[in-house]
Amino acid sequence: MKRTLIATAVASVLLGIAGCETAPESDALLEQARTSVAQAQADPNVSKYAPTELDRARKLLINAESSAKQKGAKDKTAAHYAYLTTQMARIAEQRAQEQVATARIKSGEIERKEILLTARESDADRALAQARTAQSQAEQARSDAQSSRAQTLQAQTLQAQAESERLAKELENMQASLTARGIVLTLDDVLFDTGKAQLKAGAQRSLDQIAAFLSENPERRVQVEGFTDAQGTNDYNLELSQSRADAVAMAIIQRGIDAQRVRALGYGEEFPVASNAVAGSRQLNRRVEIIVSNSDQAIPGRAGSGAP
Amino acid sequence: MITLNGIRNAVWCAIAFGIVACASTPMPVEKLAVAKTSIERAEQAQAAQFAQIELTSARNKYAAAQAAADKHDAEVAARMADQADIDAQLAESTARAKQQQQLVNEMDAGLRDLRKETLRDKPGAGAQAPQPATTAPPQP
Numbered sequence: 001m002k003r004t005l006i007a008t009a010v011a012s013v014l015l016g017i018a019g020c021e022t023a024p025e026s027d028a029l030l031e032q033a034r035t036s037v038a039q040a041q042a043d044p045n046v047s048k049y050a051p052t053e054l055d056r057a058r059k060l061l062i063n064a065e066s067s068a069k070q071k072g073a074k075d076k077t078a079a080h081y082a083y084l085t086t087q088m089a090r091i092a093e094q095r096a097q098e099q100v101a102t103a104r105i106k107s108g109e110i111e112r113k114e115i116l117l118t119a120r121e122s123d124a125d126r127a128l129a130q131a132r133t134a135q136s137q138a139e140q141a142r143s144d145a146q147s148s149r150a151q152t153l154q155a156q157t158l159q160a161q162a163e164s165e166r167l168a169k170e171l172e173n174m175q176a177s178l179t180a181r182g183i184v185l186t187l188d189d190v191l192f193d194t195g196k197a198q199l200k201a202g203a204q205r206s207l208d209q210i211a212a213f214l215s216e217n218p219e220r221r222v223q224v225e226g227f228t229d230a231q232g233t234n235d236y237n238l239e240l241s242q243s244r245a246d247a248v249a250m251a252i253i254q255r256g257i258d259a260q261r262v263r264a265l266g267y268g269e270e271f272p273v274a275s276n277a278v279a280g281s282r283q284l285n286r287r288v289e290i291i292v293s294n295s296d297q298a299i300p301g302r303a304g305s306g307a308p
Numbered sequence: 309m310i311t312l313n314g315i316r317n318a319v320w321c322a323i324a325f326g327i328v329a330c331a332s333t334p335m336p337v338e339k340l341a342v343a344k345t346s347i348e349r350a351e352q353a354q355a356a357q358f359a360q361i362e363l364t365s366a367r368n369k370y371a372a373a374q375a376a377a378d379k380h381d382a383e384v385a386a387r388m389a390d391q392a393d394i395d396a397q398l399a400e401s402t403a404r405a406k407q408q409q410q411l412v413n414e415m416d417a418g419l420r421d422l423r424k425e426t427l428r429d430k431p432g433a434g435a436q437a438p439q440p441a442t443t444a445p446p447q448p
């Protein structure tokens with residue numbers, strides 16, 4: 001009988017423990033509920049994304065508090081509401097986290113598009129830059145080529161000019177004068193012995209220069225004209241002038257100039273350049289003129305008699 | 309020994325008991341149904357994987373609520389059903405939040421890779437681009 005009583009007591013104690021569905025420390029549960037709601041309220045994301053759940057948690061907390069006030073903190077109803085409050089506060093936080101994540105995914109999508117766009121733009125920029133570089137390189141190359149060609153041309157022109165100037169200067173030294181018929185060079189009689197058609201050595205240099213000029217200007221022709229003063233007979237003078245012109249022409253031909261380009265004419269005492277009355281000026285009339293054509297055309301003849 | 313009186317008394321007793329039981333504590337059928345729906349929603353939200361503790365708690369409390377209802381303990385059944393419901397709701401929202409966060413993490417990793425790739429392609433940035441892993445960007 002006694003044993004049965006003890007067994008019943010133990011069983012009822014066990015049953016009593018089992019019967020308490022929540023932990024009996026409703027004080028702790030209530031405290032936890034308060035903390036949970038405070039925590040949820042402190043999170044700006046919760047009031048932003050889960051205001052309904054937060055409001056429910058607050059109301060549940062009020063229920064828990066009033067139950068605890070009315071029936072004592074150990075009351076099952078108070079503990080129950082405290083538990084619901086805590087869970088609702090946690091739900092509010094989870095909802096808020098979910099919404100934050102959703103927002104982040106949306107902004108991430110935009111970010112992704114921007115990155116791709118930027119990448120594409122930078123690809124395009126790079127292609128454009130490459131194209132521009134290539135173009136500028138091409139232009140540079142072209143302008144280089146042009147400038148080098150121009151430089152070459154300029155150099156050639158300068159060289160030609162210098163050569164012409166040099167030749168002109170040389171010819172000038174030989175008393176060259178530019179006329180409509182061409183460049184006229186005058187070799188005076190000091191290059192010939194009196195009454196002779198033999199060229200003296202002093203003429204060699206002048207003739208070398210003329211020959212060089214003619215070989216550098218192959219289109220030009222040359223005409224050698226001989227003159228005398230009025231002393232002596234006309235026939236003699238004509239013959240002498242012709243002989244001297246021939247001698248000069250031959251000297252030019254001997255220097256490698258085609259005979260086709262060289263013509264020799266004797267004018268005798270015609271076309272005097274000075275008076276034959278005075279010995280000093282008579283000397284000026286004794287001369288050989290070498291006319292170098294301006295072009296490949298034949299040199300026009302002298303006006304007046306004696307012209308061929 | 310069973311008299312007619314005895315039977316009559318027993319019937320009256322039974323009727324009286326039944327009336328008392330039905331009137332004072334109606335079983336929280338609706339609360340149980342609500343809790344059941346919430347648990348199903350949580351299961352659909354993959355709470356078994358992402359909020360196992362909360363879902364298990366909800367299931368246990370639902371079972372306790374049913375057990376209480378079977379024992380005609382309406383008060384306990386109602387409380388257990390309410391708690392099962394809110395546990396299931398927490399399981400569902402936790403599972404959803406965790407899955408969404410997982411998506412965010414995957415997306416962030418993808419963006420990091422994408423940024424690395426596009427940076428590496430850029431001329432001039434190529435020298436620094438191959439080893440940006442040394443300074444890992446802060447995780448959110």
